[in-house]
Amino acid sequence: MRHTIDGNIAQYVRLDFEPGDQVWANKGTIMAYSPGIQWRLRIPGGLEGAIKRSFSGSGASLTYMETSEAGQHALLAANEPGHITTWDLAESPVLTTRGAFLAAWGDVDISVTIARKGGAAIFGGAGLFLQRISGRGTALIHGSGDFSEHQLAPGQQLLVSTGNLAAFSDNIDYDIQGVGGCIKVFFGGEGLFLTRMTGPGRVLLQTLKRRYASQSTSS
Numbered sequence: 001m002r003h004t005i006d007g008n009i010a011q012y013v014r015l016d017f018e019p020g021d022q023v024w025a026n027k028g029t030i031m032a033y034s035p036g037i038q039w040r041l042r043i044p045g046g047l048e049g050a051i052k053r054s055f056s057g058s059g060a061s062l063t064y065m066e067t068s069e070a071g072q073h074a075l076l077a078a079n080e081p082g083h084i085t086t087w088d089l090a091e092s093p094v095l096t097t098r099g100a101f102l103a104a105w106g107d108v109d110i111s112v113t114i115a116r117k118g119g120a121a122i123f124g125g126a127g128l129f130l131q132r133i134s135g136r137g138t139a140l141i142h143g144s145g146d147f148s149e150h151q152l153a154p155g156q157q158l159l160v161s162t163g164n165l166a167a168f169s170d171n172i173d174y175d176i177q178g179v180g181g182c183i184k185v186f187f188g189g190e191g192l193f194l195t196r197m198t199g200p201g202r203v204l205l206q207t208l209k210r211r212y213a214s215q216s217t218s219s
Contacts, residue, residue, distance in 0.1 A: 001105045001138070003086075011084045012077035013102070013140060017067045024110055025063040025103040029076045036069035044110045062110065076103055078142040082206065085141050085149075092201060093134035093170035096141060099210055100166045106137015132170065141167045145208030152199025160195040163209030169201030 001023070002016040012031060015023060027041070041061040065074060078084070084102060087094045095113065104110060113132045133139045143166040150158055152172065168174065176193040197203050 003138075003140075005084050007077075010077065010079075010081045012075055013084055015065075015074050015076065015103070015105075017065075017072040017074070019068050019070055020066075021105065022064065022066045023074070023103055023105045024108065025065060025076055026078075026101050027061060027063050029078060029102060030063065030065075031075035031077050033065070033074035034072045036067050036072040037065055037074055038067060039063055039065040076140075078102055080144060082142055082144045082208070083147055085143070085147055085204065087133075087139040087141055087167065087202075089133065089135055089137050089139060091169075093132055094139055094141070094167050095130040095132050095170055095172075095174075096139075096167045097130065097165055097210070100141050100143065100204075100206075101131050101133065102140040102142045104133050104137060104139040106135060108133060108135040108137040108139070134170070141204060143167075143204060143206035144210050145206055148205040148207065150197075150203040150205070152197065152201055152203060154200045156199040158197045158203060160197060160203075160205060161209070162193065162195065164205050164207070165195055165197075165203075166206040167204045168197060169203070172201040172203060173198040 001018070001021050004014045004016075005011055006014065017023075017037065024042075024044070030039070033039070040063075042064040043061045078099070080099075089104075089106070089108065111132050111134075112129050114129060147166070152158060175196045175198070
């Protein structure tokens with residue numbers, strides 16, 4: 001599958017299909033496609049997967065695209081300002097927060113996992129359910145605004161403001177940490193907790209908090 005990412009303020013991706021190519025995409029992301037593309041809604045993981053997926057913010061179903069013809073293409077976008085980057089699943093599975101998964105292709109498994117620690121699930125900003133993409137292939141991640149990428153060494157930590165986490169490696173330890181001090185809590189604008197990421201692994205941050213980006217595009 002050949003892909004080309006284009007655009008500045010709100011990027012989109014062009015996917016060039018060969019016969020037999022198949023793509024999973026987040027529902028509602030199709031901009032346009034050539035006549036030889038067939039697509040339908042499918043639910044990875046059956047009923048249980050559909051229920052968990054609804055809580056992860058991606059809806060119960062995903063868009064499944066394929067073709068048996070040569071020279072076909074599709075354009076996908078996330079419908080809000082931001083950038084798109086690739087994640088090679090050979091490096092590690094990826095966990096995506098609400099709205100960050102755009103598409104994936106190859107021999108991939110798309111499921112929903114539960115945050116490993118209760119505090120992180122309730123107060124970490126990413127929610128209880130995270131979408132997990134694994135296998136051999138490529139995933140496309142959308143971040144609101146610009147991306148800030150971090151490669152954490154074993155034991156290295158990064159504290160992230162709620163809403164700025166887009167995606168991270170499956171082996172990253174994900175927890176919360178109090179901001180500390182009443183003045184910070186009430187007047188710092190960061191709430192009670194920060195998200196603490198502990199390596200090793202890759203972390204993708206987004207410069208616009210997802211909830212603020214959603215409000216701006218709906219107004």
